[in-house]
Amino acid sequence: MEFDKIDIHELLPQKDPFVMVGRLVWFDEEETVTETLVSEDNIFVDNGYFSASGIIENMAQTCAARIGYVNKYILQKGIQIGFIGAIRGLNLFCRPKTGDLLRTTVTVREEIFGMTLVEAEVKVGDRLVAEAGMKIALKESEEKENDDDTTR
DSSP states (O other), rough: OOOSSSSSSGSSOOOSSSSSOOOOEEEEESSSEEEEEOOOOOTTTTEEEEEHHHHHHHHHHHHHHHHHHHHISSSSOOOOOOEEEEEEEHHHHHOOOOOOOEEEEEEEEEEETTTEEEEEEETTTEEEEEEEEEEEEEEEEEEEEEHHHOOO
């Protein structure tokens, strides 16, 4: 698959200006990698630096890109909404600045009962910016929710 031909917007439930990943660079069963250029107009940039909240959202949206890729290109279904269920072991080593290219890697540790446990790391070049463990919960699809609706 030529990942550079994929429009990241096709994989994410988020819409601009809340999209925090630029492009998908790699996907396999275990690992997903995105790249993102920190721009001055990003809503999480303050005084030329990307905020901790933006870094966490970037990690979560890399997970969302993974889920979007699986749904669209493997399962051939629509975008599924996910939620951050927990963040553990968050270490922020520095704040990237405007013009930095973030490379975010999410490694799946376990998938069970609609929950995905991942380890995420964000780098600028060889410099580690942040790392964390995340638990991502997936929302049931709308079709399934409607099928279970007994109030009709």
